[in-house]
Amino acid sequence: MPISELAICLRRSDYSETSLVVRMMTREHGQASLMAKGVKRPKSRFGGSIDLLSVGQAVYSLPRENSVSTMGLLMSWDQTEAYPCLRTDLLRHAVALTAAELLARLTEELDPHPASFDAMIRLLRELQGGEPPVRRLAEFGRALLTDIGLTPDFQTCAHCGQPTGPGEFPAARGLLFAGPRSGVLCPRCQPGPGESTVAISRNLQQFFIENTQITGRLALEFVRWLVYYVQHQIGRELNSAATLERAIAAALIAHARSAQPTDSHDNDK
Numbered sequence: 001m002p003i004s005e006l007a008i009c010l011r012r013s014d015y016s017e018t019s020l021v022v023r024m025m026t027r028e029h030g031q032a033s034l035m036a037k038g039v040k041r042p043k044s045r046f047g048g049s050i051d052l053l054s055v056g057q058a059v060y061s062l063p064r065e066n067s068v069s070t071m072g073l074l075m076s077w078d079q080t081e082a083y084p085c086l087r088t089d090l091l092r093h094a095v096a097l098t099a100a101e102l103l104a105r106l107t108e109e110l111d112p113h114p115a116s117f118d119a120m121i122r123l124l125r126e127l128q129g130g131e132p133p134v135r136r137l138a139e140f141g142r143a144l145l146t147d148i149g150l151t152p153d154f155q156t157c158a159h160c161g162q163p164t165g166p167g168e169f170p171a172a173r174g175l176l177f178a179g180p181r182s183g184v185l186c187p188r189c190q191p192g193p194g195e196s197t198v199a200i201s202r203n204l205q206q207f208f209i210e211n212t213q214i215t216g217r218l219a220l221e222f223v224r225w226l227v228y229y230v231q232h233q234i235g236r237e238l239n240s241a242a243t244l245e246r247a248i249a250a251a252l253i254a255h256a257r258s259a260q261p262t263d264s265h266d267n268d269k
């Protein structure tokens, strides 16, 4: 029986002169690899190509249980939302690509995560609505990690097991986050020789644990930590990370220029 539901195109690759393979994130079935036969023909029944990061109603079938193929078949695609800002704004484009890659790498095929799906749709709409992209990416990252159960333990030292809370140590002192251990080190403990760590502020913990509002500065810190953390979780670099960092750097320079000669109290990204 064909399935009809809302989907986001997370990846697309050429299969032949006329066909594409698309990785769709669907709300009810999670990720699905689907063959879109004949989509590149001028008069295809899809009525045009399928863009990366587009959202629409997909009608598709999954491979039969005893089939050797792991690929389903996309029968029709009706794009329901457009985000033209992703084509004109480098930072918004990089943010959306990063979010799509996080979703693709942190969830499994046919393992539904409706909350993460909804967070991705929300992010795309917010980007199109002109909201600050890095802040919205940070909120997306928090929602995604929470939904898939990858929230790190910030409150116990990953080395000595002691509480790391501000009651134990001065709140002004940040903590070291150790990617290989997926946790923080308290100020008493040192990383092992050559161990990869990043410094994080107490505000980052609070943003995660207490669902606090985010500022531009904290969003930047969170997003950089998120990329670092996920790369350690999946054991490889994110393809989108370098583009995101370049887009952030360009936006910060543009912001600093526009903020002169008055001092900027907080950047708007």
Ligand SMILES: [Zn+2]
Residues within 6 Å of the ligand: 157, 158, 159, 160, 161, 162, 185, 186, 187, 188, 189
């Ligand atoms: Zn410790």
